[in-house]
Every structure is written in structure tokens, then in C-alpha cells.
Amino acid sequence: MSDHRTTAYAALRAELETLTTEAFRPELAEIDRLSTLEIVRVMNAEDATVPAAVAARLEPIAAVVDAVAERMARGGRLVYAGAGTAGRLGVLDASECPPTFNTDPAQVVGLIAGGPGALVKAVEGAEDSRELAAADLTALALTAEDTVVGVSASGRTPYALGAVEFARTRGALTVGLSCNAGSPLAAAAEHGIEVVVGPELLTGSTRLKAGTAQKLVLNLISTVTMIRLGKTYGNLMVDVRASNEKLRARSRRIVALATGATDAEIEAALAATGGEVKDAILVLLGGVDGPGAARLLAGARGHLRDALDRARAEAESRPQPQPQSQPEPQPQSPAQ
DSSP states (O other): OOHHHHHHHHHHHHHHTTOGGGOOOGGGTTGGGSOHHHHHHHHHHHHTTHHHHHHTTHHHHHHHHHHHHHHHHTTOOEEEEESHHHHHHHHHHHHHHHHHHOOOTTTEEEEETTOGGGGTSOOTTGGGOHHHHHHHHHHTTOOTTOEEEEEOSSSOOHHHHHHHHHHHHTTOEEEEEESSTTOHHHHHSSEEEEOOOOSOSSTTOTTTHHHHHHHHHHHHHHHHHHHHTTOOBTTBOTTOOOOSHHHHHHHHHHHHHHHOOOHHHHHHHHHHTTTOHHHHHHHHHHOOOHHHHHHHHHHTTTOHHHHHHHHHHHHHHSOOOOOOOOOOOOOOOOOO
8 A cells, every 4th residue: 555545545634533423432442242132221211312412403404404495496406415324314304305395306316426336325425425416416507596505514524525625616505514523524414413412323334314314304304395395284294196096095195184075075176186285275265276286386386375375265255246135015905
């Protein structure tokens, strides 16, 4: 090995030793000697600390959601970029948005260093390339309306850093999600979210607590953004895409829960709206036909509550039929 590479590895090792996510825990040095049940209990207790770490960062997470929703309402996209476990979690979150919220697959995108093949097999060296991240975002034709969330447990992964740095040159909103305090990733982004979960059960295995924390934060970002965009009605997924039998049954249940209508009324409303759950609810609660529901939702930018308010306002403004006047009773002549 050359002196240059030896020096580089020494510097990287020294850097890793400063990271909380890489810290060694001597109290767990003989965990392999414990019984299976004891190990399971220890690991479960470790996992139980993650939600509290996420809770400590709810204010910056909420600020990110508001900023993302504002851009997506104008047509922007949400893009996750990461390597390894972090990249897989981003791809997972993005892939779940179309069936859950009926989003276009291009609206929420997950990029993983090394491309789709890296989802199932490690691509050596891909995470070390800032240039690869720039190339992946260039292929998306990134704009200033988009948001790029760099995801990295360590907060130093070159691919995630490169994604955030490139996104800033395009004027896009940038977010850095990591699990170490004072991370370069958070510093590089406009919004830094650092969920410090502490050292892992297995030293440096950030697919554990750090991975769980990242999954929870990505759930928060995508789900609450979709709520802000009107993709739900209360806690009902009214934009669900009925692409299989289970989801078709769920669609009918959602309409029933939102309206209290009978099965026959629900089937008629879904037939009138081409199976669109949100439109069907508006037909039943707003007293409009299928085209009227589509028009009102378009005017309300997809927000069902606003569309319902518009439907009721239109109904109240229509002239009400006046009762027909009855002829005045004629006095009866006295009986002869």
C-alpha cells in the first residue's frame, strides 16, 4: 500500500473515531456470551431510545416539512440521496408515496449511490463519489423548486454531501439528515436535522438505531408533507391508489368512514368518479355530480375540505325554489 493511501486511511480512521455512531461500547464487549433472550432484550431496549432522539428534533423537522410542502405545491419534487442503508431507506420512502398518496413517481424520488443495483448488492466505492451524486441530480434536471434531502448516518458520506452541495448550486432547497452532532452534512445544507441516537449495539452498524431514526424522520417528512398538500381527509388516505384488491376494498372503507353512506351509495359515487376516492366523498357529502366534484377539487388544488366548503357555499348561493302561492279562499255565500 502506498504512503499516500496509508495516510488517507489513517486520517479516515481518526475521523471515524470521533463519531458517536462509530463509538465502541466496552460494556457490550461480551454480548455474544449472553443468552438469545438476553441479547434480544438488550437490543430492544436500545431501539426504545430512538423515538426520544427523534422527538428532540421535531422543530427542525416541522420547518423542513413546511418548506418542502411550499415547493411541492408549486410543482417541485422531493429527492432523497444517500448511500447504503441511508440510500435504501430513501428509495423505500419514495416508492411508497405513489400507492399511498397517488403521487406521480417523479414527485418523490430516491437516489442511491451506485444506482438501483445497490439496493440489493453493495456497489464498492459509489458512496465515496461527490461527482456521482451531481451526475444523478443532473439527470433529474434539478430545479430551484425541488428539495434534496441528503441522508447519511455519519453525516460525512461524500455521495450525500455531493448531492446537497450540487443542489445548492441549482437553488434547490437542501436538507441534511444525519445521526451525529456537528456533521458536515448538516452544515452544508440549509436545514440540518441531526438525530443523535448514540453508539450502536454492534460497533458502527448504523443499519440499527441510526437506520431506525432515519426511517422515522423520512416517515415524518413525506407523510406530513402529504397532509399539508391535501392528500388526506382527517386521518384517511383519500388519495390512495386502488391498484389491487386490498386497496380497492380499503378505498370503499375510506369512503364509508368519511361519509357514513350505504354500500349502494358508495358504489354509485365511485362509478360516477372513475373510482377516485376523494371525488366520491365530495359527491356524497357535497351533493354534486362526478364532473362537479372534479371541478371543485381542481379549484381547491386537491384539498377536500376546501372543496367541500366551496360545494356548500355554491349550494347556499343558488336561488331557492319559492313555494307556490295558494289562492285566497273565497267567502261562501250564505246558504239559501
